[in-house]
Amino acid sequence: MGLQEYFAQLSRGVDLVAECSGLSAPDLEQLGASAQDAAELISLHAIYFGPTPYTAKQRSAVNSARRNRHTLSTLRQIESFTRRITGKLDAWNLRVELCATPSEHVTAVARRRLREMRIPRKYTERVMLRQHPNGLATLTVTGNGLDMADAFRTIDHKRPGTSFIARVLGKADEATTRTRVTTMAVLQLEDYGKLVRREDDDVLVRTTSGTVITGAQLVERACANEGLITVISRAQGPVDLYRFDRFASVKQRTMLAAEHPTCAWPGCNIPAERGQFHHPTPWSHGGETNVANLVTLCNYHNGINDDDPNAPPRRGRLTRQGGKIIWQPPHTSR
Numbered sequence: 001m002g003l004q005e006y007f008a009q010l011s012r013g014v015d016l017v018a019e020c021s022g023l024s025a026p027d028l029e030q031l032g033a034s035a036q037d038a039a040e041l042i043s044l045h046a047i048y049f050g051p052t053p054y055t056a057k058q059r060s061a062v063n064s065a066r067r068n069r070h071t072l073s074t075l076r077q078i079e080s081f082t083r084r085i086t087g088k089l090d091a092w093n094l095r096v097e098l099c100a101t102p103s104e105h106v107t108a109v110a111r112r113r114l115r116e117m118r119i120p121r122k123y124t125e126r127v128m129l130r131q132h133p134n135g136l137a138t139l140t141v142t143g144n145g146l147d148m149a150d151a152f153r154t155i156d157h158k159r160p161g162t163s164f165i166a167r168v169l170g171k172a173d174e175a176t177t178r179t180r181v182t183t184m185a186v187l188q189l190e191d192y193g194k195l196v197r198r199e200d201d202d203v204l205v206r207t208t209s210g211t212v213i214t215g216a217q218l219v220e221r222a223c224a225n226e227g228l229i230t231v232i233s234r235a236q237g238p239v240d241l242y243r244f245d246r247f248a249s250v251k252q253r254t255m256l257a258a259e260h261p262t263c264a265w266p267g268c269n270i271p272a273e274r275g276q277f278h279h280p281t282p283w284s285h286g287g288e289t290n291v292a293n294l295v296t297l298c299n300y301h302n303g304i305n306d307d308d309p310n311a312p313p314r315r316g317r318l319t320r321q322g323g324k325i326i327w328q329p330p331h332t333s334r
Helices: 005-009 014-017 025-030 033-047 057-069 072-082 088-101 103-117 143-153 159-171 215-223 251-259 297-306
Strands: 126-131 137-142 184-186 194-199 201-206 212-214 229-230 274-276 295-297 317-321 325-329
Touching: 014 033, 025 033, 025 201, 033 057, 033 072, 057 088, 072 088, 072 137, 159 297, 184 215, 251 274, 251 295, 274 297, 295 297, 295 317
Parallel strands: 184 229
Antiparallel strands: 126 137, 194 201, 201 212, 274 295, 317 325
């Protein structure tokens, strides 16, 4: 076959697809097609010549594609766009329009139509805070457009974080209005927070608020009487008076945050101050509300934890063994 005949065959995209009638993918492979080409031809045949409730649109698409001499490559391109639409009628309307469009304009027309069909996202007022491993955090606030634009203009983009906080808290009252970061100083060094890593001549520690600070900053805050000191037993875990109330006291919550600055579920970094306090031995099963029977969990992991050790395992559960909180996978949760 010469090049002229080869290119002539390429322009018969729809007719080549039509010739697949009655053939299967293995049949096409026996004729010399690759497995990928065979599967693609069978798929195109099902679309352009197979049964459909939109027969009139199907005929229109075939006739238009034949008239515009769309190649197999163009038909593949058309289908790549129609697959992005969930409604079958809308997909056929787009297919008919693209088949009637010259090949060189198919992409532009398809993108324009997809933009027009996209459902606009609905925004509502909201706020989100995300802590980052390097000690920074991202605050995302959605509000009135004019107010947000005014607030944006007040930010110094050379030092956005510092200038934004100073503006929000007020420079004059910053020392008194800023939320204080409570540092947990305990008898074991590792319980000041969670050790993140060593860096240069210092260490990075994740505090109970979820903020990452250096060891020097931790000592400075502790010496400034901004922290609390609690005692944690190496054998029994946090020590406290036993209580029989359903909810943890402020003192108990403070001590639990010293043990687990973030959610105790493996791999979760949600700060303790945004979490809940969970009974490893469930309250409904006689578990007491004392520090030895409490652990910090985020809302999500508190919800999926298998509270009942006698129930069929689903996602695993937390338990205290030898003074430490241990995660038991599902197959050991009974």
